[in-house]
Amino acid sequence: MPELPEVQAHAERLTEAFGGAVLERFLPLSFVALKTAVPRPEDAYGTALDEVGRRGKYLLARFGPQTFVVHLMQGGRLRRDEKQSAKPRFGVARWRFEDGRAWLLTEPGTERKAGVWVMAGDPTTQPPLDKLGPEADQLDEAALAERLTTNPMRLHGFLRDQHAVAGLGRRLANEICWEAQLSPFAATAKLKGDQVGALHAAVQSCVAAGLEDERSRDDMVASAERAGSVHGRSGQACARCGDELRSVEYRSYTVTYCPTCQTGGKVLADNTTSRFLR
Numbered sequence: 001m002p003e004l005p006e007v008q009a010h011a012e013r014l015t016e017a018f019g020g021a022v023l024e025r026f027l028p029l030s031f032v033a034l035k036t037a038v039p040r041p042e043d044a045y046g047t048a049l050d051e052v053g054r055r056g057k058y059l060l061a062r063f064g065p066q067t068f069v070v071h072l073m074q075g076g077r078l079r080r081d082e083k084q085s086a087k088p089r090f091g092v093a094r095w096r097f098e099d100g101r102a103w104l105l106t107e108p109g110t111e112r113k114a115g116v117w118v119m120a121g122d123p124t125t126q127p128p129l130d131k132l133g134p135e136a137d138q139l140d141e142a143a144l145a146e147r148l149t150t151n152p153m154r155l156h157g158f159l160r161d162q163h164a165v166a167g168l169g170r171r172l173a174n175e176i177c178w179e180a181q182l183s184p185f186a187a188t189a190k191l192k193g194d195q196v197g198a199l200h201a202a203v204q205s206c207v208a209a210g211l212e213d214e215r216s217r218d219d220m221v222a223s224a225e226r227a228g229s230v231h232g233r234s235g236q237a238c239a240r241c242g243d244e245l246r247s248v249e250y251r252s253y254t255v256t257y258c259p260t261c262q263t264g265g266k267v268l269a270d271n272t273t274s275r276f277l278r
Contacts, residue, residue: 001074002220004136004167005210007054010078010220014052014059014103017080021097022048023063028116029091033105035115039066044118049097055124056132056166061095068095069117069129076107076114077220092116136165137207141200148188148196155191155199156184156255168203170253171223172210174231176202178240183263184255230256 002010026041028034034041044066053060059078061068070078081094081104088094090106092114107114119126136159139147144165151164158164159173168176177184179202182195191199213227214220223232229239234247234256243260248268259267 001057001169001223002072003057003169003172003210004054004207005172005214006220006226007057007059007072007167008211009214009217011052011054011059012215013219014061014078015049018049018097018101018103019051020048021099021101022046023095024098025096026068026116026118027094027096029088029093030112032112033093033114033116035117036119039118039120041068041118043120044068055129056135056162057169058129060123065120067119067123069119069123070105071113071115071128072105073107073111073113073115075109076105078103078105079219080104132162132166133164134166136167136203139165139200139203141197144200144203145191145193145196148191148199152187152189154184155182155186155188158188160253167207171226171228171231172206174254174256175206175228177262178230178256178258179206181261184257185263185268230258232256 023044025045044063047063047066050062050064053062057071059070061070072078076092081102084102088104088106090108092105092107092112093116095103105114105116117128123129133147134143147164148158151158151161155177156173159168159176160170173184176199180198182199209227230245234245236245238245238258238261241258241260243258245256245258246267248255257263259265
């Protein structure tokens with residue numbers, strides 16, 4: 001799933017390319033595309049795009065007082081629609097502008113979880129954005145320490161929990177834990193001062209590195225093509241110590257880590273019964 005760096009860089013690209021374009025029409029191409037009934041998309045017709053912003057992993061296309069909030073989910077993409085065919089492959093929704101250009105929201109597969117919310121006023125105070133935690137890269141060390149204490153869980157889960165901190169996902173959770181040299185299964189409420197400091201520094205550096213990489217690209221790419229030290233590299237040598245990177249497989253995600261750097265040499269053999277060194 002696209003995370004903070006990918007979504008932020010893509011929002012910037014869309015703003016640069018389409019800022020000032022006047023919306024002519026919004027067309028849901030799937031019956032589950034539009035998640036709201038009021039206000040109507042038509043209320044934004046004839047209004048110029050101010051910018052495409054971001055909150056967490058959501059894109060926010062602002063047309064005056066109206067905002068189209070877009071969640072790409074796992075494989076969704078919002079791109080320039082060159083062909084504007086009547087039935088585009090994997091099409092979810094289309095925005096057509098008065099200058100003839102268009103956006104197309106697509107999502108491969110059959111799940112169809114990508115969606116659009118139309119909002120009036122401040123979208124961050126309304127569902128689905130109102131329950132998001134603070135932006136991960138905007139927390140200072142003290143605020144991060146407080147969030148860790150008030151959201152007791154495993155560290156990897158904390159980093160992925162959008163109610164705890166917003167914008168991070170599976171890839172960055174792996175990268176941040178490795179960068180901070182912390183077990184992905186460490187208990188958040190038990191992290192000490194120097195560990196919190198290392199975690200805060202890792203969040204900042206990993207997000208910044210991701211943004212730098214994404215801003216050098218012309219479009220959003222798949223997770224496997226993004227730069228990283230551990231994510232998707234199970235079985236390879238750790239870039240820090242040379243040990244073999246290991247992974248714990250779950251149904252919908254994989255935790256990748258270095259035993260030497262992060263878990264005191266312990267290897268998790270079974271994700272339901274084995275225990276890491278905390």
